[in-house]
Amino acid sequence: MAIEIHDxxxxxxxxxxxxxxxxxxxxxSLTALLGPSGSGKSTLLRVIAGLxxxxxxxxYIGEQDVTDRPARERGVGFVFQHYAAFKHMTVRDNxxxxxxxxRSRRAxxxxxxxxxxxxxxxxxxxxxxxxxDRYPDQLSGGQRQRMALARALAPDPSVLxxxxxxxxxxAQVRAELRDWLRRLHDEIHVTTIVVTxxxxxxxxxxxxxxxxxxxxxEQCGSPRELYExxxxxxxMGFVGPVNRLQDGLRRPHDVQVLEWGDSxxxxxxxxxxxxxxxxxxxxxxxxxxxxxxxxxxxxxxAELELAPGEIVGVRLGSPSAFTMV
Amino acid sequence: MSEGLLPRPxxxxxxxxxxxxxxxxxxxxxxMIFYRTFEHGVxxxxxxxxxxPAVHALLLTLELIAIAVPLNTVFGVLAxxxxxxxxxxxxxxxGLLIDLPFALSPVVVGLALLLVYGDNGWFGNTLTGEGVQVxxxxxxxxxxxxFVSLPYVTRECVPALREIGTEPEEAAATLGASRWQxxxxxxxxxxxxxxxxxxxxxxxxxxGEFGAVSIISGDIEGxxxxxxLYVQDRYANFDTVGAYSASMLxxxxxxxxxxxxxxxxRHRSTTMTTG
Numbered sequence: 001m002a003i004e005i006h007d008x009x010x011x012x013x014x015x016x017x018x019x020x021x022x023x024x025x026x027x028x029s030l031t032a033l034l035g036p037s038g039s040g041k042s043t044l045l046r047v048i049a050g051l052x053x054x055x056x057x058x059x060y061i062g063e064q065d066v067t068d069r070p071a072r073e074r075g076v077g078f079v080f081q082h083y084a085a086f087k088h089m090t091v092r093d094n095x096x097x098x099x100x101x102x103r104s105r106r107a108x109x110x111x112x113x114x115x116x117x118x119x120x121x122x123x124x125x126x127x128x129x130x131x132x133d134r135y136p137d138q139l140s141g142g143q144r145q146r147m148a149l150a151r152a153l154a155p156d157p158s159v160l161x162x163x164x165x166x167x168x169x170x171a172q173v174r175a176e177l178r179d180w181l182r183r184l185h186d187e188i189h190v191t192t193i194v195v196t197x198x199x200x201x202x203x204x205x206x207x208x209x210x211x212x213x214x215x216x217x218e219q220c221g222s223p224r225e226l227y228e229x230x231x232x233x234x235x236m237g238f239v240g241p242v243n244r245l246q247d248g249l250r251r252p253h254d255v256q257v258l259e260w261g262d263s264x265x266x267x268x269x270x271x272x273x274x275x276x277x278x279x280x281x282x283x284x285x286x287x288x289x290x291x292x293x294x295x296x297x298x299x300x301x302a303e304l305e306l307a308p309g310e311i312v313g314v315r316l317g318s319p320s321a322f323t324m325v
Numbered sequence: 326m327s328e329g330l331l332p333r334p335x336x337x338x339x340x341x342x343x344x345x346x347x348x349x350x351x352x353x354x355x356x357m358i359f360y361r362t363f364e365h366g367v368x369x370x371x372x373x374x375x376x377x378p379a380v381h382a383l384l385l386t387l388e389l390i391a392i393a394v395p396l397n398t399v400f401g402v403l404a405x406x407x408x409x410x411x412x413x414x415x416x417x418x419x420g421l422l423i424d425l426p427f428a429l430s431p432v433v434v435g436l437a438l439l440l441v442y443g444d445n446g447w448f449g450n451t452l453t454g455e456g457v458q459v460x461x462x463x464x465x466x467x468x469x470x471x472f473v474s475l476p477y478v479t480r481e482c483v484p485a486l487r488e489i490g491t492e493p494e495e496a497a498a499t500l501g502a503s504r505w506q507x508x509x510x511x512x513x514x515x516x517x518x519x520x521x522x523x524x525x526x527x528x529x530x531x532x533g534e535f536g537a538v539s540i541i542s543g544d545i546e547g548x549x550x551x552x553x554l555y556v557q558d559r560y561a562n563f564d565t566v567g568a569y570s571a572s573m574l575x576x577x578x579x580x581x582x583x584x585x586x587x588x589x590x591r592h593r594s595t596t597m598t599t600g
Contacts, residue, residue, distance in 0.1 A: 051495050071498040078499040084492035088514040098500035101510070148496075155501055 001062035001158040001191055002027040003048060008057030010043055017043040018054070019215040025193060025208070030185045032206035033195045036238070040215040041195045045161050048193070050074045061159060077152030077190075081164040083144045085136035091147050092132040095119045098155035122150040125184070142173040149181075153188075160192040166201070178205050199239045203227070211235050232322050243292040248319025252295035256315040257282060257304060265313030268292075273306050282306055284314060292316075355576065362569040373559075373570040378547050382555035383574065388463070389538075389551060390531045393470040397527050401478025402513070402520060408479070409486040420483075426475050434472050435540025438465060442541075461543035466551065469537035474530040478523030485519035486512075518589070525586040532578055 003025040010018040017040045025031045033041040046052040048059060050071035058067045066074050086094050099115045100108055108115070123129050126146040136144055145165060152160060165181075166174040182205055185192055196202050202209050203223040211218040211226065218238075219231040230236035233249055242249045258265050271291070272283040280301035282294045294314065296304075304312065331339065362370055373379060407413075408420050426434065442459035443449045452459055459465045493515065497507040513520075535553040542549035550558060552575050559567035 049499055051498070071495070072501045072503065074499075076499055078496065080492050080496060082492065084496040086493055086496075086511055086515075088517075097497070097502070097510075101497070101500060101502040101506050151496075151500065 002060075003159055003191060003193070004060040005044070005048070006058040006060070008044070008047055008054040008059065010040075010047060010052060010054050016215050018047070021057070021212075021215070021217055023210055023217060023220065025191060028189045028191055029208055030182070030192045030194070030206050031208045031210060032202035033193060033210050033212060034197070034199060034202040034238075035212035035218075036197055038214075039212040041197075041212045042163055044212070045163050045193060045195050048159070049076045049078050049161050051078070075155070075158045077155070077157035077160045079145070079148050079152050079160070079162040079165045081167045083136070083141075083148045083168075085144055085148060087136050089135075090132065091123070091128060091134050091136070091139070092119055094136065094147055095122055095150045095154055097151060102155065118154065122154055125153070126150040140173075141169050142177060145169065145177065149184075153190075157190065160190050162192070162194045164195055164197070167196075174201075181205060203239075209239075211238065213238070230320070230322065236320060236322070241293065241295075245290055245292060245316070245319070250292075250316060250319055252281070252293045254317055255284075255292060255294040256317070257284075257294050257296060257300070257306075258313040258315065259304060260311045260313045265315050268312055268314045270306055270308055270310045270312060272308060273301070280306070284312070286314070358569055358572050358576070361565070362573045365566070369566050370570045370573070373564075373567040374574060376567070378550065379555060379567070379571060381547050382550050382552045382571070385463070385466075385550065386532065386552040389466055389470045390528055392467050393474055393531045394524060394527050396471055397474055398478050398520065398524055400475070401523055401527075402482055402516070404479045405482035405486055406508075406512075408483055410491070423476050423479050426473050431469075431473050431534065431536030431538075432540060435469055435537035438469055438472070438537070438541045442468075460541055461545065461549060463549065465541040466538050466549060469541045470531045470534055473534050473537055474527045477526040477530060478520065481519040481523035481526070482516055485516050489515045521589050522586065525582055525589070529579055529582050532575070532582070 003023075005021055005023045008018050008021045009016070019040075021040070021044060023044075033044060035041045043052060047054050048061075050066065050069060050073075054067065058065055060066065061074060061076070071078075086097065089097070096115055096119050099118060103111065119132075120129075123132060126149055128143060128146055128150065131139065131143065136147065139147065145168075149162075149165075162181075166177050169177065178201060181192075181194070194202070194205055196205075203226075207222065208220065209223055209226055210220050213234060219226060219235050221229075226235065226239050230239060236242055236249055237244075241252050243252060243255065256265075257268075260267065267287050268284040270282060271285050274281040274283075275298075278298060280296045280298055282296060282301070284292050284294060286292065292314075296306075306312070404419060404423055408416050408423075439446065439460055441447045441449070442452065442465060444453070444460065446460070449460060457464065459468070489512070493511050494507050497511045502510065533553060534551075535557070538551055539554055539557070542551070542554065544550055544554050544558065546555075546558060552571060556568050556571045556575065559565075559571060
């Protein structure tokens with residue numbers, strides 16, 4: 001179901017976490033809420049889930065105004081950064097929790113087989129088959145988070161909300177789970193919002209990104225739109241590396257590095273060459289004292305025989321323009 | 326555990342000091358009581374323990390525990406929930422009040438209760454008029470026992486609740502659980518070892534309470550004499566066999582409580598690693 005936020009404001013004491021925020025998350029989309037810590041992205045997610053009450057503004061899920069409804073009546077699945085596992089329950093009971101609490105004791109007994117089948121189906125979906133009788137403490141971080149996901153999906157939520165779901169995991173598991181989440185979304189098409197502070201994660205996972213800063217929404221768009229047409233200097237700096245020069249901002253891969261001697265290029269001193277596999281990052285010092293970074297392919301770098309202390313030519317091009325500054 | 330922080334001689338030295346300290350403080354006096362109790366064989370002990378006032382004292386102590394421990398357990402868990410999860414401003418005051426029995430001498434507690442419920446106390450006369458005798462009777466002893474053993478369950482549960490955090494409860498809410506279901510199925514099970522530990526400490530404290538109970542009860546033999554009061558009474562009357570025997574019984578009950586606790590905590594540490 002689509003999610004609509006209308007002019008939501010939320011303060012904690014003197015601190016404004018959300019300042020007149022309005023967003024539309026389309027039905028069935030996978031959207032990322034991206035922003036630095038303290039930008040209000042987690043608060044916005046909790047407002048959607050009903051875990052925080054907005055001071056003003058409305059929240060709609062589907063056609064319904066859910067602003068005054070408690071979390072348990074909103075039909076959302078929520079996944080926490082630190083799993084929030086029920087440690088005293090087995091994996092099976094964790095996943096079955098949302099199915100059990102909605103039924104009377106008698107209905108639970110009557111529908112035991114159905115519940116068990118649903119739990120098995122979900123554990124297969126998150127690839128935890130065979131671990132039904134384990135306790136959360138006996139799972140790895142990645143497995144725990146997959147269990148939390150299965151638990152959130154069990155009652156068939158109309159929206160799935162994930163709060164920095166991979167933040168506590170190491171890089172490799174994080175990349176794996178990210179991949180897997182995207183494929184899962186292709187399969188089940190539930191409207192999903194992922195909160196993250198990692199622009200790469202947001203771009204990798206989401207079709208739509210909402211960039212937040214200081215309790216406000218800076219920009220909404222596809223990863224490509226954000227990268228190619230950032231609405232502001234701040235967004236440009238947040239969604240990718242930039243060179244901040246006197247006349248404006250430039251991406252490192254837009255800086256052209258040439259052999260010294262071309263007439264229209266500026267002179268620059270190579271300070272450092274960093275080999276990052278396919279890419280090579282070069283740190284340069286311009287004649288007027290400004291420093292900048294350029295990004296080259298391996299072949300380009302080899303052809304130029306870049307080494308610290310060498311003089312090269314650079315072409316900067318014109319700085320990025322913003323739709324609003 | 327084979328490799329300690331200290332080199333071997335230092336480790337042995339540290340252990341000897343610790344054991345000697347325990348020995349002087351604990352083992353010697355307890356061992357001495359044991360020796361003195363059974364100095365003249367088992368039959369005088371048996372006779373002392375089966376005497377009418379001794380049996381009455383034991384039953385009364387068990388009765389006090391049976392009332393005070395469940396009351397303080399329920400209250401303690403609720404108070405901990407209030408202190409940690411509540412939103413009202415007076416929470417710090419609740420925490421402070423609950424710690425009061427730690428700070429107050431039990432004798433003061435007994436006197437205070439007497440001032441309120443005694444014959445010339447605030448509602449002593451009113452209650453007596455209604456046919457309820459609090460001071461110098463079992464209700465007063467229950468009050469005193471509840472008061473001195475009040476903080477233990479709360480103090481165990483407060484840090485446990487903080488450690489669990491609000492996220493499992495929030496997860497339960499998003500999964501459709503009511504507050505009541507969340508409490509019974511998520512919060513309380515997560516708290517269970519803290520509650521068990523608190524109950525054991527409450528029981529141990531209630532078992533041994535002397536000062537407050539001594540004052541409010543009036544210490545009437547066969548009526549308001551709990552086991553610790555009985556020990557003191559026998560001792561004051563130069564009935565050493567009676568005093569030592571009852572002490573042994575008290576020590577045995579305390580030991581049983583502690584063994585029960587260590588059984589539970591061992592269980593806890595194994596569930597932490599293997600589930």
